[in-house]
């Protein structure tokens with residue numbers, strides 16, 4: 001082959017891969033499309049779609065379903081993501097434990113593990129997580145699948161330019177190349193490796209694994225030991241808002257009370273000093289080792305517990321309103337362990353948000369706000385979603401055979 005022929009062949013391969021990614025993404029967004037539907041929507045020839053679908057079928061990415069009638073033409077088979085062949089691995093390092101999931105392509109959890117522990121050094125935590133991941137990979141339902149890679153969610157801002165955890169204020173970690181530490185213990189885990197902030201991963205998963213009506217943007221607020229948020233814009237390839245230093249969404253460190261109490265970050269009066277797992281523990285004298293939810297429930301009859309939760313709830317409502325007015329996401333999802341504190345915390349938050357969210361425009365239009373009661377695996381599952389997104393949109397990993 002001459003150099004120009006080689007170039008042409010390279011272009012063709014690239015085009016084929018691009019077409020396959022586009023077809024796969026359409027089936028992901030709208031399960032049940034036929035080859036003819038895809039050809040019209042993607043403006044590809046039927047032959048191109050046919051070849052692309054065939055490769056995706058052989059690669060275990062899609063399956064054929066029922067025969068569907070199509071407008072005027074011959075009926076075609078519905079195409080759906082193949083839930084049985086691949087596995088996406090997601091993990092979250094939290095301030096109180098490690099959470100691991102193996103997901104299918106549609107976000108179904110194949111297997112999950114939750115290990116309660118207070119992480120020590122990054123090195124020790126990476127070694128423990130690697131052991132847990134190895135067990136997960138050997139689980140029969142996971143081991144029988146082809147692993148696409150691993151996403152790790154971490155409790156702090158990640159550098160936008162390199163895989164480094166800049167800071168985990170509630171673990172005391174600074175500038176940690178966590179994936180490198182983990183990889184030393186787990187070289188056998190093949191595929192894509194990525195890491196992100198836990199609220200950003202959760203936001204991504206909440207949007208990416210949804211089919212049908214998908215919000216144009218979604219914010220996930222993670223209210224746990226600390227408070228963070230992640231915002232995802234739905235586009236061809238959904239995009240997480242990061243900011244120049246990865247700080248976008250760090251709403252726990254927006255100041256609600258100038259000159260107030262000192263925060264773990266060193267500033268005064270951050271939202272976290274009013275509403276966070278750590279500030280509620282400090283206000284009520286609940287030790288780090290004790291279960292916050294159980295300790296609060298035992299003492300709900302005490303007046304100061306009610307007052308602390310109401311004030312924390314009002315601060316949460318203020319923070320949600322500030323988020324609404326700063327980024328105006330079309331949907332807000334509230335999760336994290338604090339949601340388990342229930343009405344004494346959440347009612348004042350929702351009341352404040354509901355009473356004030358429409359004031360600026362004076363319309364009755366409401367932002368959808370959803371509370372997730374059990375968000376144990378939401379960030380780990382979101383990190384798994386990020387692996388799939390990278391496989392489809394960036395890595396060109398959509399199957400190898402030509």
Ligand SMILES: [Zn+2]
Pocket residue numbers: 252253263264265266267270272
């Ligand atoms: Zn702070």
